[in-house]
Structure formats: C-alpha cells, structure tokens
Amino acid sequence: MIQKLATSEYELHDILKQRWSPRAFSNDAIRPDILWSVLEAARWSPSGGNQQPWRFIVTQKGEEAYENLLGILTGNNLKWAGQAPVLILTVAKLVSDSGRPNRHAYYDLGQAVAHLTVQAGVHGVYVHQMGGYDQDKARELFDVPEGFDTVTVLALGYGGDVTSLPEDLQERELLPRVRKPFAEFVYADKFGTPLQLDVTAPDSTGIR
C-alpha cells in the first residue's frame, strides 16, 4: 500500500497523518466488528443540540444494494469504486426534532464521517468519499424521504495494488497530497488577516 503522509509543519497524530483517499482497494472484506466499530465512531460524534442528523445506508459487495449504489456513481468514480468491499450512502436530516430547519445538518454529518474515518484508520481501513453520484437516483433507489438529503458515497476498504487501476488513475494515485498554506485560511481579528502566532518556549508561565 502506498503511504502518502501529510507533510505537516506541526504535530499531527499518526492516524491523521496517514489518512488519505485511495482508489486502489484490495479484495479483502471488512469484518463485521470493524464495520460496527467505524459506525460507532460516527455515532459518538458531536452535533448541534445532540440531534445526530446523520443516517448511513451500508452496502457490501455481493449485495444488490451495493450494485445499485455503484451504478449511480459518476465520472472517474465508476472506474475504481467497485474494488471497495463496502459502499455507504450518507444522508443528512434537514429538519430538527423541533420541526425547524437544521442549518448544521451537513456540517454534523461531515463530522460524523470524519470520526468514522479516524476509527477506520485505527483498523487500517481507508475511506474515500465521493460527491459524484446521481442524487435523484439515490433517493429513488434507497427510498430516501423528503426532509433528508443524500450527501456523499463512501468507499471503505484495505489498501490495494495501484496497478489494478486504469493508467490515468495510477498516475493520480501517486501524486503527493497538497493543502493551502495556513495564511489562506487561518485568520486573526478579521476575515483575510493571517494569524501571526510565534511558537514560543513551552515552559512559559501559566501555559501548558
């Protein structure tokens, strides 16, 4: 399996450093206890008013539901996602229990998926999230009711052989991970003003 460590400037936990979104997956299935473990992580994620506005439709290779979900992916996703043993359709509940629109539904779902991804990393399982799929067909195929949005499809599995991918994707698979510099997204005082914060001696008084 290719390692694509985050080239972080500051301390980053190994699970976060090693996480990336591969396209090559092995044929190995994911054990049920491990699948429940990653869903457990999503379950204990925080959410506004503890509304837990996340739903997961879990499909495994060999099931009709898996084939259905695979079939509505678009673009490059179609070329590789069928290698993954598990595909999950994520769903956000748009209205809170009080009946008011929940403007944090997508945000909270994203957090739950991130927690799931971290726990997957504990087990050596990789997660590749996809936004490219047919939303209307997803709603129809999986009976997703009004008041809920399908949001992403997650591919889960163990790392595979990059040569199992079509050539154009092999190239992409080997590209380094890149991110914006801090100055472009971490601000102080006002939007757009980069945070200036020197890393000083760790033993300053009153600071730990």
Place this chain on the structure above:
Amino acid sequence: MIQKLATSEYELHDILKQRWSPRAFSNDAIRPDILWSVLEAARWSPSGGNQQPWRFIVTQKGEEAYENLLGILTGNNLKWAGQAPVLILTVAKLVSDSGRPNRHAYYDLGQAVAHLTVQAGVHGVYVHQMGGYDQDKARELFDVPEGFDTVTVLALGYGGDVTSLPEDLQERELLPRVRKPFAEFVYADKFGTPLQLDVTAPDSTGIR
C-alpha cells in the same frame, strides 16, 4: 476534570471515547505550537475536489476580537464560554473555485472541525462547538464577505472545575452522554431498514 467516556458497544479509539463538550474550562492558555497543531489537523482534512472550503478566525483571551466573539454568543453559551482561552469562528466558502455552488461546503467544514477536535484530544484540549450566536453580527464584526457563511463558534481549552459554573449548568455538566441506537441511523438496502450484521469469528477466510 470529569471523564465522560462514550458507552460504546464496539471498539472506539480512546481519543474518540474520551471526547466530549465541556462547559467548565481552566484558566490555562493553549500553547501556540498546540494551537497550530490542531489547525494543522483541520488543514489535512479531506474535502470535495480538495477545495478546502474552511476558514477559521482565531481569537485568544485578552484580545478585542475574543471579546467581540464572546459578546455575540446567545443563550447559555454566554454563561460559560468566557472561561475558554481560545474562541474560533468557523466559516464555510459556499462557492467552489470554478464558480459553482459547493454543496459540500458545510460538510467539509464539519470534517475539518472534527479533525481539529481529534488532534485537540491528543493534547488534552477539549473543544465545545456552539451554533448559538448572532450570525449577522459575526459577519459584520469580522468582515466576512458574501459567498461565505459563518457556521459555528468553537471554544477550546483544558478541563476546568465544574463548580466554576452556574448551578443549572453544573447539573448538565454531569449528565451522561447519550446517543441513538444503531437501528435508528444505520440502514441496509433501504432508508429505515436497520442493518443486520452479526459479529462473526474474526478468522473467517478472506476476511481480516
């Protein structure tokens, strides 16, 4: 500091198990290298098309920006958030670089905050996310431009003494963490059909 471990049925990494959202924070400041470390975790979070649609306005106790952010919190948040040494306003970029609406902006921001929270846990720093604040005032105070939404305010700090809180909040601080049962949010085949998946022996052929 009160421990409020997740009462998980399946394996859950200690960082996720120990994470919760306290209201009591100690007076200790957060060291700059630790603050950068948690922002680094947000930075390396995944996002649709690697758009990284997250922005963070970081304020620290003693700064005018901190007082401004504290002042626009609503409800109970006003009673406790001023104990935290760091308050961060999170912002989502609603339009992708191609100029099209990014429907995963909130979702990706949520993931970045979750990664930040996990890295905070590595350092023993707690994060309490708030949705209750005045959005219009936030935009005005921090010059947040059109095309961006402010989404949450994060309080970061070390655990504090529960008796430092007003009495009604002391009670809430001691309540156990609760979550929906799996059957209410993990489905198979169709929306609403609980996933049935027995935890079988870990040594089944072809499964690891």
